[in-house]
Amino acid sequence: MGPVLLVIGSCTSLQVGAALAVHLFALGGSTGTTLLRLGLAALVLLVVVRPRVRAWTGLQWRAAVMLGLSLGAMNGCFYAAISRIDLGTAVTIEFLGPLTLSAVLSRRLRDLLWVGLALAGVLVLGLTGEHHGGSLDPVGVVFALLAGACWAAYIMASARVGRLVPGHGGLAVATAVGALALVPLGAGGAVHALGTPNGLWWALGTALLASVVPYSLELAALRRLPQRTFGILLSLEPVIASLAGWALLGQRMTLLGGLGVVLVVLASAGATGTAGRERRQGADGRERVDLTTPAG
Template identity: 55%
Template sequence: MQQPASSRPLVGVALVVGSCASLPFGAAVAAHLFPVLGSWGVTSLRVAIAALLLLALVRPRPFGWNRAQWTAAALFGVSLAAMNGFFYAAIDRIPLGPAVAIEFLGPLVLAAVLTRRLADAVWVGVALVGMGLLGLDGMIGADPLDPLGLVFILVAAAFWVMYIRMSARVGALIPGAGGLAVGLVVGAVLLLPVGIPASVTVAADPELLLLAALTAVLSSVIPYTFELSALRRLPQRVFGVLLSLEPAFATLAGWLILGQDATPLRMLAIALVIAASVGTTLGVRRERRDPGPFTGSIPLPD
């Protein structure tokens, strides 16, 4: 049975929350593999395993796609490979919570550019303050942020913007999750040169393979499937602000799995980003005069 139009935004919000909860825990598991496989090796394995799982589950049929669909899926794969690679390279050098907070500058800028309502702009501002506090906490705390790690996470932030735009385009042009599966295959091929040594190491150690598979499920299969579906239900500006929940979950994952401290300043920042997400969620429930997101129409890049 098709869902009523009024329920679709709430489903989209729930999908984004599920993605934000899954991704950081996958990253925390991946961090345990860095000393053995390296950050780029873990990235390659994660994307390759996720591609294989989705190919088996979705069984896409891309041979009938047109040029626009193939281009969208290919660019989606490029964004996936680069965003994940630079993100893992960054969290190999800086704590998970501040890393995700700084990376969130990408979708936050996108949300600010696309916003059309004063209320949206206010919540973007609240999220920005939270991001700033998280970044400040990372710089003035006991462990200053590594400069190269900062460069890596800013590059990842730029590719996160590309990921959101291309995910929306793939969701609009390609039914189901076939575009995601093909995009992951493209990403896996691009990362193959850095992944071969890691694959050889994992093949000889079933425990490492299990951790790599868990990383792929938590960091790729679940969140990307949820986000692709969410972008069919929500405007990109709302999606971008809701992603501000991710630094909160990242801080929690870093504390629970990696033993990284959650300072009072960091907790204040988390409260602000949660407030921004709640405010945006309430706003999208009231927004009934903009039919685009609720009929599956997604703003596409020029």
């Protein structure tokens, strides 16, 4: 499979997993579903990766814990959002987080303009409402914005873990930490979901499709693609999320709503492409942050 198809497959798997999670909300709630997703994914990753945590320093542990907390918060807020607003809308709003982070770190007017374009797309979504004709649920919008902020924190924490912890041990431990952080809020819902006839299968499908499979495909793609190209391809995620919501959840989008998604995709691709050109030209030597991490 070519690297472009690997990225598209990763985005598709991630959003199909999110659509499956919506069906699980009725059994375990959004927080219980998040706990099941991260908990089962952590078990798979810990068994496969087998991180050598005994040799870790305190600095490595702190980095992994911070990544886990941001991962748990990001997924918890994202699932709370898609329990209230459409999948494509939530992912589109969530994209404001990494876009804003990229603009703040670069401090260039051009990147601020990309964020402005993305914000315009989100405002178009807010004005047009969703497929059922009503306005956007404000609580769902707030959760999507919080998920975006946590996504930005996740990007920074992930970069730190990547520098300090070799291999994928940091991700495996962070996923477990994220799951443990959600136990107080999601344990009741998770237990209830697992007690239903199909709850375990829904949860396992969500964990594999939304965590294990996309992470594996992205790793394979990054070994064969430049990060700039990878980031631009990842900008298709709001579109894929909208298609998954339409195909699996019956969530249709208005013409103006589709325009809002397109504006955010263009802004994300533009910001990623600009950052890639600046890295190749040397820019000013400051560290850049790529939009190369999964949403939700």
